[in-house]
Amino acid sequence: MAGLGAPWWRSLWRRAAAPLALQRPGRALLWSRGYGQDAGSEADKKESDVTKPCFMDELVQSLLSKMTGLDLQKVFRPIKQELKPPTYKLMTEKQLAEATRKAIEEAKELLKMPPVLSEREPIDDVLAEDRILEGTETVKYVFTDITYSTPHRERFIVVREPSGVLRKATWEERDRMIQVYFSREGRKLVPPPIFKDENLKTVFREDRHEDVLNLCIAQFEPDSANYIRVHHQTYEDIDKHAKYDLLRSTRHFGGMVWYLVNRKKTDGLLIDMIQRNLIDDATCLINLYHMLHPDCQSAKEAKEEEVYGVDLIKVFMKTESKKVGYIELALQAYQETLASSAAL
Amino acid sequence: MVHLAHLLLKNYHGGHVAIRLALGGCANRPFFRIVAAYNKRARDSKYLEQVGCYDPLPNSHNEKLVGLNIERIKHWIGCGAHVTKPVEKLLGLSGFFPLHPMTITNAERLRKRRALKAETASEEETPGDQ
Numbered sequence: 369m370a371g372l373g374a375p376w377w378r379s380l381w382r383r384a385a386a387p388l389a390l391q392r393p394g395r396a397l398l399w400s401r402g403y404g405q406d407a408g409s410e411a412d413k414k415e416s417d418v419t420k421p422c423f424m425d426e427l428v429q430s431l432l433s434k435m436t437g438l439d440l441q442k443v444f445r446p447i448k449q450e451l452k453p454p455t456y457k458l459m460t461e462k463q464l465a466e467a468t469r470k471a472i473e474e475a476k477e478l479l480k481m482p483p484v485l486s487e488r489e490p491i492d493d494v495l496a497e498d499r500i501l502e503g504t505e506t507v508k509y510v511f512t513d514i515t516y517s518t519p520h521r522e523r524f525i526v527v528r529e530p531s532g533v534l535r536k537a538t539w540e541e542r543d544r545m546i547q548v549y550f551s552r553e554g555r556k557l558v559p560p561p562i563f564k565d566e567n568l569k570t571v572f573r574e575d576r577h578e579d580v581l582n583l584c585i586a587q588f589e590p591d592s593a594n595y596i597r598v599h600h601q602t603y604e605d606i607d608k609h610a611k612y613d614l615l616r617s618t619r620h621f622g623g624m625v626w627y628l629v630n631r632k633k634t635d636g637l638l639i640d641m642i643q644r645n646l647i648d649d650a651t652c653l654i655n656l657y658h659m660l661h662p663d664c665q666s667a668k669e670a671k672e673e674e675v676y677g678v679d680l681i682k683v684f685m686k687t688e689s690k691k692v693g694y695i696e697l698a699l700q701a702y703q704e705t706l707a708s709s710a711a712l
Numbered sequence: 713m714v715h716l717a718h719l720l721l722k723n724y725h726g727g728h729v730a731i732r733l734a735l736g737g738c739a740n741r742p743f744f745r746i747v748a749a750y751n752k753r754a755r756d757s758k759y760l761e762q763v764g765c766y767d768p769l770p771n772s773h774n775e776k777l778v779g780l781n782i783e784r785i786k787h788w789i790g791c792g793a794h795v796t797k798p799v800e801k802l803l804g805l806s807g808f809f810p811l812h813p814m815t816i817t818n819a820e821r822l823r824k825r826r827a828l829k830a831e832t833a834s835e836e837e838t839p840g841d842q
Contacts, residue, residue, distance in 0.1 A: 495807055496807060498811060500816055500820065501811075501815065501816075503819075503822065503823065503826070504815075504818065504819045504822055506774075507770045508774065508775050508776070509775070509776050509778060509802075509805055509806070510776070510777050511778045511805075511807075511808075512777070512779050512780070513780060513781070513782045514764065514780065514781050515784075516781075517783075524782070526806060526807055528805045528806070528807075534805075544773075545777070548777065549779055
């Protein structure tokens with residue numbers, strides 16, 4: 369069956385691509401099946417408390433989804449589709465509440481985060497050496513197993529070189545062959561030039577980070593070098609120019625936060641959250657930071673003193689952050705606005 | 713599950729199923745489908761099942777693409793299908809079958825011919841120098 373062993377994140381292709389209905393069973397089914405290696409390693413990590421939390425841990429995911437927020441207007445803003453005249457419905461209060469509830473559920477589906485995986489190891493495995501064949505051919509032969517029901521990760525793709533060596537295909541060759549025989553919508557055979565570094569700069573200047581990330585998810589596998597490179601460059605650019613709000617309420621926000629927290633670059637994001645009066649999000653961020661870096665000083669202090677809210681931010685600010693001045697200013701401004709609104 | 717292969721084979725007396733190449737494509741652009749068909753059928757006519765494809769012209773990455781539905785090939789061979797020589801050679805190159813003896817023989821013949829040519833070329837050179 370196509371679902372068996374298919375990675376659970378196969379279900380996440382959205383606007384840029386629709387999954388082939390035949391090949392992939394229902395989203396719920398896929399989501400419940402673990403991605404083989406990760407599920408196993410996750411279980412090990414949960415049992416041993418010493419190792420650091422994974423991207424897919426429930427606690428981590430809940431923190432990240434809280435920070436992502438749920439702005440319905442942004443999630444359901446018009447995508448490029450066929451022009452249809454708008455439909456108007458007359459509803460009672462109860463029906464409206466029901467419709468909003470359904471919309472929130474659908475939005476949560478759309479906001480499921482694409483996976484964060486480490487880069488895949490290059491394949492170089494020689495199956496047979498037949499040097500007698502050297503010189504007979506000038507071309508390599510690529511043999512793909514097109515059995516419909518094998519998962520793509522387990523498909524046999526071998527290459528017979530002109531030197532007579534029979535080897536397993538590299539990841540790039542594998543991706544190309546699978547796209548030739550089992551094409552998926554939104555994925556091109558040759559990656560579009562938007563993913564080159566010079567063109568990425570142009571895209572970032574136009575604030576189209578989300579579109580680039582959606583295209584990247586459609587085009588590349590999550591553990592390929594290109595996917596990781598594009599994502600990291602996008603996150604770096606957002607951090608440099610403090611454009612965090614572009615990704616808020618999209619499915620890429622969790623990945624960005626995970627990237628920043630792992631590299632301890634959380635200051636800009638923290639300032640942005642305080643300036644927008646999202647103190648809960650800020651506390652979530654700091655909790656996540658403490659989960660991932662339990663040895664840092666602020667984590668130890670927070671555990672000893674059991675601080676919450678603004679105090680937690682103050683503790684974090686004093687010990688871990690590099691832009692102490694900015695965060696203090698932002699906090700002061702926030703508390704002044706609180707005081708003035710309380711006074712009113 | 714309905715086992716149809718038995719019925720397909722039972723009524724075909726004196727003939728057999730073959731896994732062979734069926735030519736398609738356009739002028740100056742061949743393209744082969746690897747196909748399980750009755751032996752006596754025309755090369756390109758109705759087949760039982762398409763079981764792969766082979767593109768003899770190399771692509772922009774200098775590769776010849778061959779797709780093989782291994783599961784179905786195994787099934788047809790299990791039902792007693794014969795495999796024609798070109799398909800045997802392809803399967804041998806892919807590693808699914810052992811290398812076909814003619815592949816090895818042709819490789820050796822080519823090597824000998826090239827060695828002979830090199831020898832005669834060097835022989836012509838040395839008297840020329842002298």
